[in-house]
Amino acid sequence: MKTLALFGSTGSIGTSTLDIVRARPDDFKVKALTAHSNWEKLAEQAREFSPDIVVISNEAYQAQLKEVLEGSKIEVLAGEAALIEVAKIDIDLHIAAIVGIAGLKPVFSAVKAGNDVALANKEALVCAGDLLLSEAKKNNVNILPVDSEHNAIFQVFDQNSRDSISKVILTASGGPFRTKNRADLSAVTRDQALKHPNWSMGAKISIDSATMANKALEMIEAVYLFDLRPEELEVVIHPQSLIHSMVEYKDGSVLAQMGAPDMKTPIGYALNWPSRGEVNSQRLDFTKVLNFEFYPVDYDRFHTVDLMRDIIKTDLNKAIVFNAANEIAVDAFLKQKIAFLEIEPMIQECLEHIEVLPINTIDDVFALDLETRHYAHDIVMTNRIKAGTG
Ligand SMILES: NC(=O)c1ccc[n+]([C@@H]2O[C@H](COP(=O)([O-])OP(=O)(O)OC[C@H]3O[C@@H](n4cnc5c(N)ncnc54)[C@H](OP(=O)(O)O)[C@@H]3O)[C@@H](O)[C@H]2O)c1
Structure with a gap:
């Protein structure tokens, strides 16, 4: 028990x-x-x-x-x-x-x-x-x-052969707006953004999936959990969400974990760990046609991923600013105070404006988080972000 x-x-x-x-x-x-x-x-x-x-x-x-x-x-x-x-x-x-x-x-x-x-x-x-x-x-x-991608990596990342791993490949569904261009995105509604094509999730993470801020947060999460250098991390679009992430080894082998898009599988894995046990999650049916498509990420369309690539190369603590700005922006979008395309520039403005000092304690984390929240609130109240479509 x-x-x-x-x-x-x-x-x-x-x-x-x-x-x-x-x-x-x-x-x-x-x-x-x-x-x-x-x-x-x-x-x-x-x-x-x-x-x-x-x-x-x-x-x-x-x-x-x-x-x-x-x-x-x-x-x-x-x-x-x-x-x-x-x-x-x-x-x-x-x-x-x-x-x-x-x-x-x-x-x-x-x-x-x-x-x-x-x-x-x-x-x-x-x-x-x-x-x-x-x-x-x-x-x-x-x-x-428990995050499905990191749980997948955890299952196939051989800590005992760390030197033989060349990279980690995070998969991303691309969210509900994967096929839309930025001009199409200017008018998307809260309800459209909340409708993820594959996963049923809480409101905040659903919006994060639509902006791909979720993938950006997961990039940092992967860097910490698996102690990755920036060049060891790749993101690839996989619209079907069947492969939950992969690890490439230096001999060219790629180990992937797959399963139905059901969070009960990674949650159950964590509950049963270190053994494996029965989990009442959905199953993949390989007798039905399953497509496995992969596409590169369009960094011009999904600025959040690009912003996080920069954070990973420069200073991981800037992720505190990214996260706080994103939380305020998503809340404002859910309350219909800002438009969908205003989320990214809000994060960017906070990153450009707020100075990040060394973080040594949890109090330092919350001080930076609070400073960002005040700044981001001010952006919302003064309505000064203009959504770009470029
Ligand atoms: N959902 C997924 O499929 C999924 C997948 C991967 C990772 N995650 C991560 O898992 C976490 C939870 O996601 P979720 O989708 O389950 O969220 P959710 O459906 O919104 O549920 C959030 C939970 O946190 C509680 N909560 C909200 N604000 C709180 C606060 N200020 N203090 C204390 N508790 C608070 C909520 O309580 P009330 O109900 O009373 O508000 C609720 O129990 C997120 O970090 C998300 O990124 C989720």
């Missing part, structure tokens, strides 16, 4: 994780569940899975949650400090499924406490990769990537 703490249980990754747990009650026991404001769904999950503790990070909903769980033995806590405390409880695996940089402090706390982490929250690694990985090393903690 493996014990779990599931942070971000009400989201897309969170509910997929609980689908796996539900099917294997003798193998997994959830000890803690957390959400931000969706207290009704958290309460429903708590009634079904009977954790010891639930945390609602938005304190405004603590009273309602307490009331509906009254009479149960479940402890109800609220606020960010509670998230950080509960991340330290003694469990076998912390599942980091909060979205955005809000996930960083709980993950850091879990790692400091010596809890292994199944990491879906890519923003934690993007903003604090060095700090997080060195803390993990110090505490003998395993970080298991």
Whole structure:
């Protein structure tokens, strides 16, 4: 029986994780569940899975949650400090499924406490990769990537033959607008951007997929997780999302991991690790025609990937600015305050304007994150970004 703490249980990754747990009650026991404001769904999950503790990070909903769980033995806590405390409880695996940089402090706390982490929250690694990985090393903690691409690489990247690896190839679906040109993109709506062709995901990552900022964040994630030099990382468009990433060896062999586009496969891999076990995910049917297409990335169309290539070559800490600017821009786009094509120039303007000083602590990360957020908010409020179509 493996014990779990599931942070971000009400989201897309969170509910997929609980689908796996539900099917294997003798193998997994959830000890803690957390959400931000969706207290009704958290309460429903708590009634079904009977954790010891639930945390609602938005304190405004603590009273309602307490009331509906009254009479149960479940402890109800609220606020960010509670998230950080509960991340330290003694469990076998912390599942980091909060979205955005809000996930960083709980993950850091879990790692400091010596809890292994199944990491879906890519923003934690993007903003604090060095700090997080060195803390993990110090505490003998395993970080298991859940992002499908990094999970794929993890499965085929032979750490014992590191010298024989020539590059890592990250695959990208290209999102819902892969075949549109920039002029077409000027009028796309929020609903169109939210409709990913292959994956069903939360709102933020769906928009990130449409701008390819998701791939940009994943590039940094790969650099940290697999200690890659810039020239060892390639991105290729693979619209079918069947091959989730590849590793090329110096002898010309390419090892790929494939599977149906279903996050339950990489989540299940992390839950079962280091063994492999039953996962109730979708299967590929090779008796049906499957296409495997590959195209180069058009860096002129997807500026986010180009901006991240530059960050990887110059200063990885600029990814904190990229991430914060992107979070504010995506939120503004979802609230229909800016247009789709204004997301990229907002990130670019923040990167050009904000000075990045050395990052030595988590507080340094949050200081830079906050400075960027203020600057990006100001861009939105003053409506000064003009979307380019060039
Ligand atoms: N979805 C995917 O297929 C997928 C694939 C690869 C990687 N990822 C990564 O996994 C992470 C989660 O993605 P998702 O798609 O599952 O997101 P999501 O559906 O939006 O769910 C986010 C979860 O985080 C909670 N949350 C939101 N804001 C929070 C805050 N300020 N403090 C604490 N908790 C907060 C939400 O609670 P409420 O429900 O109460 O708001 C929810 O439980 C992201 O970093 C994403 O990049 C996702």
